Amino acid sequence: MYAEPNALWPDYGRFRVRERLLLTGHSHQAWPDAGFAGQVRAWEHAAEFADLKWGPAFEVAESVRRHWARLLDDRDGDITLGQNTHELVTRFLSALDLRARPRVVTTDGEFHSIRRQLDRLAEEGLEVVRVPVAGTATLAERLAAVVDDRTAAVMVSSVLFGSARIVPHLAAVAEACTLHGAELLVDSYHHIDAVPFSVRAEGLDAAFVVGGGYKYCQLGEGNCFLRVPPGNRMRPLFTGWFSEFSALADAQRGAVVYGEGPDRFAGSTYDPTAHYRAEAVFGFFETRGLTPELLREVSQHQVGLLMERFDALDLDPRVVRRDREGPLQQVAGFLALESDRAAELQQGLRELGVLTDSRRNVLRFGPAPYLSDAQLMRAMETLEEAVRQLRS
Incomplete structure (x- = not known):
């Protein structure tokens, strides 16, 4: 599920998950064709x-x-x-x-x-x-x-x-x-x-x-x-x-x-x-073997990858920063990024083709098992562009 093509892409054809960067997993995950x-x-x-x-x-x-x-x-x-x-x-x-x-x-x-x-x-x-x-x-x-x-x-x-x-x-x-x-x-x-x-x-x-x-x-x-x-x-x-x-x-x-x-x-x-x-x-989910244990394994990999790519961007923490309260194992299914301009960043990401969600001062990247690693990395690279446009 980490590669391209993701093994689950054919099961989510109606939501076009292979064509779109749907990082709305914490708010609204795609539905399988089933x-x-x-x-x-x-x-x-x-x-x-x-x-x-x-x-x-x-x-x-x-x-x-x-x-x-x-x-x-x-x-x-x-x-x-x-x-x-x-x-x-x-x-x-x-x-x-x-x-x-x-x-x-x-x-x-x-x-x-x-x-x-x-x-x-x-x-x-x-x-x-x-x-x-x-x-x-x-x-x-x-x-x-x-x-x-x-x-x-x-x-x-x-x-x-x-x-x-x-x-x-x-x-x-x-x-x-x-x-x-x-x-x-x-x-x-x-x-x-x-x-x-x-x-x-x-x-x-x-x-x-x-x-x-x-x-x-x-x-x-x-x-x-x-x-x-x-x-x-x-x-x-x-x-x-x-x-x-x-x-x-x-x-x-x-x-x-x-x-x-x-x-x-x-x-x-x-x-x-x-x-x-x-x-x-x-x-x-049962037919595909998508058990809570497997989904947790995939989620930890994906959230960890998002954290890693965000850190590599080295963005100005006055604009956007991530919660570092505890280790990855204490985090559930999404990456929370703190920003006083979270809603503006969400809008900027949407205009650049990445769907996320935000609440107050938190911008949330919600991965899902139908997203490949390459899609997640592209989404985080897009955040860098959204921050650049925000400051221009």
Whole structure:
């Protein structure tokens, strides 16, 4: 996969990955052609079965759940599917007893699906404690230290979306939550299929885990999940009628009933097309042997190559510089470059034929397994030209 032609190029013909420098891997990876076949299959099922399509669609959804459980190395939890992480995070928050425990602990580096919602809740009086992400090596311990008996939940990413830094020792946070009776929600969106993830190995058996497939899994929009700890009996305030499908009507006569397993946090009517696409792409990954372990090996090689080529450019650090907090092994799936003019550099790169993404003062080069080494080197050489044009 490092050579030209890259062995995966034929599998991504519709996205024209051999012709384009798509360094948007952290934001939007290309979809394999298998996903197109899955999307067509969803349309064909709708045409053939009409309203009876939900039977086959639910079978596809169950297949997608099994794939997520496999990527989480999870044998016991329940996987609830959602269109986006925000709807799942909101249901989680609505299930907390915030009257008795009006405090949520998080970091100052969470993705917007968590960050914005907590900001708004803080305006209404929720106490939100934000632990700085600077010094990632000790982040888990610092989070654990501020959990108390008033804390309803800790909400933290396993990989920071701004810097690609892997957050170690999350088991310490899980232990603190268990000690104080708080819930733990781990955002794994920037972890899954970039770095191998294991609920069991990380000591997160009692944790909620949220994530999705828009990025490293190449599933496209509409494919997110919430892993719910086994035996969980919480009652989300924001609850969809799909939760009633597996509920016994007389179980709680006079009260709102909740389904069992993944239905407890379920929503309502959705577009099943995304799940057909996901099932097809998951199948493609298995057929091609694109395991989390192999993808991690490729990612480390690619991010390391980007770092090496960036350092060789010796660009003015006042214009653009890279994060050097820790070794390559502590970095997930992209290279974060810091610049006060990150958005301008992104635009300049786009005009020169290299697609990247940026957030505030961070320019992100996101490689993917369908990119050759030569493509990555050309992209980094283009950055030198973009900086030159920026300063002219």
